[in-house]
Amino acid sequence: MNREIQLIKRPESTPNHDHLKILNTDTPQPEEEEVLLKTLYVSVDPYMRGRMNDVKSYVEPFKLHEPISGGVVAQVSDSKSSDFEKGDIVTGNLQWKEYVVSKANSLRKVDPTLGPVTTSLGVLGMPGLTAYFGLTDIGQPKQGETLVVSGAAGAVGSAVVQIGKIYGCRVVGIAGTEEKTRYLSEELDVDVTINYKQQNVKNALEEACPQGVDIYFDNVGGDIADTVYPLLNKFARIVQCGAISSYNIPNDQGPRLQMHLIKSSALIKGFTIGDYQDRFKEGFDHLSTWLKEGKLTYKETFQEGFENIPDAFFGLFTGENLGKQLVKVANPE
């Protein structure tokens, strides 16, 4: 007895239960150089929304009537590979199934001495690396500069604000609940927080950035980005990590931004974490060192149960998660 979650219809705007379906399926058997895995934790991430569209992108679109795949922590329950044995905890890009077979060479063992195994899906995984490379390589943070971060209390944003502090930036964090802004200011030492659902973002940003904006780490795009552009300093850098406010709006329109870039000789650079594949070790080493030293902390939000993966994913677009959103599917054996 096994279950999987398929994409059964492509969403045109906000994804909901019309688009994802839980199906009963067989438990597969591993062949040579494969392992059978029991799914423990599933990561839901905003970028997955893009894969639900049938358009050319940096990753292939999800196929209709096939399982969704994404970041997963799992336990080896049967191994036909000499690299893994029963009981090992691994992470990889895996299909959303309670039991799943994977090629051994696409998995990575999780080192449990570095922190809870879920950190391999968060601060020591894709979101942490995204924060590290986006901020350091594109953002080029310098002591005393003003860094604005949108989606600041999410998995990526909460790492960005802390790395910004490590580099000596004055950090302004934008988020959508009081719990999030309190977390940012009280636990992550963010200098100024803005609650975009309760404050006038334009006024609050102008007040928060009397010296202008040197770096904007953008997870959201949309109206919030529009209010940042006029505040850009000469040679400002915009790290275009995400644009979650546009993901569910076909042909989203807004003020044209080219003139802001010209006026401030500013740069916007999009990226995806695969661009930095050759440097993952460097990023991982920095993140795990900072974590050990207590300079980097993290929060996780859990839902429980395989059947709640879709709701956890949908919740990303209403801002329900504080830090990394995960679904706990099963206990290790």
Add this chain to the structure above:
Amino acid sequence: MNREIQLIKRPESTPNHDHLKILNTDTPQPEEEEVLLKTLYVSVDPYMRGRMNDVKSYVEPFKLHEPISGGVVAQVSDSKSSDFEKGDIVTGNLQWKEYVVSKANSLRKVDPTLGPVTTSLGVLGMPGLTAYFGLTDIGQPKQGETLVVSGAAGAVGSAVVQIGKIYGCRVVGIAGTEEKTRYLSEELDVDVTINYKQQNVKNALEEACPQGVDIYFDNVGGDIADTVYPLLNKFARIVQCGAISSYNIPNDQGPRLQMHLIKSSALIKGFTIGDYQDRFKEGFDHLSTWLKEGKLTYKETFQEGFENIPDAFFGLFTGENLGKQLVKVANPE
């Protein structure tokens, strides 16, 4: 008897004769380290529209009821500086006056052996340097890449397409008249031309760029830029030189572009020529060498008479100029 052109009202959209006024004024006298200049050629440039707005930018806004200033070629008619003597041809950023006094140290002598003196306002001046640094530093052109240039028959664009060919790019040039597209293909060896006023730009661009777009040198922004973004290749570079289609549209709106940047890990970088001040000699040396070798050519469009400067400026926004738009004010003595 002298004349000058003042900004008497800030345009909210397209500038016209309500905004610029020709006034009679006195002929000034030079003091120590100053020279009196007779204006020979005046350059009108799209960027000047931005200075007519009362907003913070990389250059101060023009002041109301004061003369406009911009690139000018002039002849020294009286000198109180040991660096210049009567008869010298100079260039500088000067007020729009028939006779104008300037500090000697803000002028540069024009070397007439390099070409007609007007080239110091075009291919060997600000537009040429803009093309050179924008394309080489931001665009990073590589052999065999596809370079798309909007405003391709203008002062900057016509230099960009040729420098692109020097670097071995396949060049697609977008312009708005048959005369311009013929100039691009017949005289500048542009591989594919698109007449945006007569063709469906989206279809034409897709056909012109079967391998996608690696570099987009953008002088115009607006609808044309919108059609380029979906065609960007992985790690594409957009040189945001201008956005002339937005200059006269307050709060111009369009499709949000962030997701295109993320999908293709692309970069947009705005700039102004002052950013490269320390490297002007390098740029000038390259441009003058290419000009001498015949690898770089140029076109100039002239209006005659000081009183026609405003119309020449207005004409930039209706695409009347082929190559560099100049106004001939007087003959040298």
